[in-house]
Amino acid sequence: MVRRKKSRFERFFSLNQHRKRWGARRHIVADPDLAAMRDRIIEAGEPVQTHGSEKSLDLHLANLRREFSGQAELLFHHASLIVLIRREVRLAENIAQFEGLWAQEAEFLCRHLNLRWLISAADTLADHARDPQARSIAMMASLLGNTVKIGESDRYIHGAEALTPLPERIEALQAGMVPLFDGLSVFKAGTDDMLRNMYWRLEPYFATGPAGMIFKTIYDRMQIHDTAFARLRALHHRDRTSWWESRET
Known part of the structure; x- marks a missing residue:
């Protein structure tokens, strides 16, 4: 509890x-x-x-x-x-x-702020911003940053940072759905449009005030550091479903 x-x-x-x-x-x-x-x-x-x-x-x-x-x-x-x-x-x-x-x-x-302090800024706005929309967007930014942190921490704890992609699994994903749990399925590395669609939904929030700028900066940094986003990006080959901006390359 x-x-x-x-x-x-x-x-x-x-x-x-x-x-x-x-x-x-x-x-x-x-x-x-x-x-x-x-x-x-x-x-x-x-x-x-x-x-x-x-x-x-x-x-x-x-x-x-x-x-x-x-x-x-x-x-x-x-x-x-x-x-x-x-x-x-x-x-x-x-x-x-x-x-x-x-x-x-x-x-x-x-x-100039690193991710630690960008997330701290988001937490502070989520707690205290006078505008409810700013609080909500800041909470989204904090949730993104901390969720990625948890995923990468789990990867480190299990010694999985040295693992490499398995080509046969990537190929299997293109042939059909691979279940995860509770109705979720594995992201189809290389072609999936889920993250592109998520990006489209996030764009209006990115453009909303300082909280949106923080959110966008955190999102962009996740595409270039060693995260699941960046690792899946390296495997992606369908341009029309990319979820990052070209200037981030």
């Missing part, structure tokens, strides 16, 4: 939650100069990716700053806002800043 998420009332009386917010005032940027942040490069030594979070906000943000060493300060500012929002620090103010940041700098952020 999935554990129940604590209510805001319960979190308000949680000492642990208050500890996570101690010192937050020092990290709030009331009127950030986004253009200047785009141009400033963080110099904090060799970058080290963070994993998990420290209870100390000061330490957590210091670690994050090092993660973005060599990159634009704007990317660190974006990550800092996510941290402050998740710790419910001046929530309304920081949500407004976060949405304003994406309204103004979506193209830059989509170009």
Whole structure:
């Protein structure tokens, strides 16, 4: 059974939650100069990716700053806002800043953020965006990114990353349906139109605001990194059913 998420009332009386917010005032940027942040490069030594979070906000943000060493300060500012929002620090103010940041700098952020932070951005919009449509699209983006992560994690755990396609199975798929489970069947590598049709359905969402840009960026990255999408793309030979844009080649 999935554990129940604590209510805001319960979190308000949680000492642990208050500890996570101690010192937050020092990290709030009331009127950030986004253009200047785009141009400033963080110099904090060799970058080290963070994993998990420290209870100390000061330490957590210091670690994050090092993660973005060599990159634009704007990317660190974006990550800092996510941290402050998740710790419910001046929530309304920081949500407004976060949405304003994406309204103004979506193209830059989509170009420079990695998938981890794009999915975190989607999660934040899914939780807090004022527009219900933006929340829905952001949730779709998060679902796509995290579902692929689960699939690739399972592949790694089972040592399947070294496996190669079996030509006889690909040929069998063209000859007829191969059942999976619960009415689903195997994607016909090489010709299937399922992903092309899905792409057509997604296009209107891709074109809808910053959440759509995040969604489209995540989708496009999945076509070029080592994912099921990219591996099936490598086997695809029917142009009219391709599900990626030619500029992604």
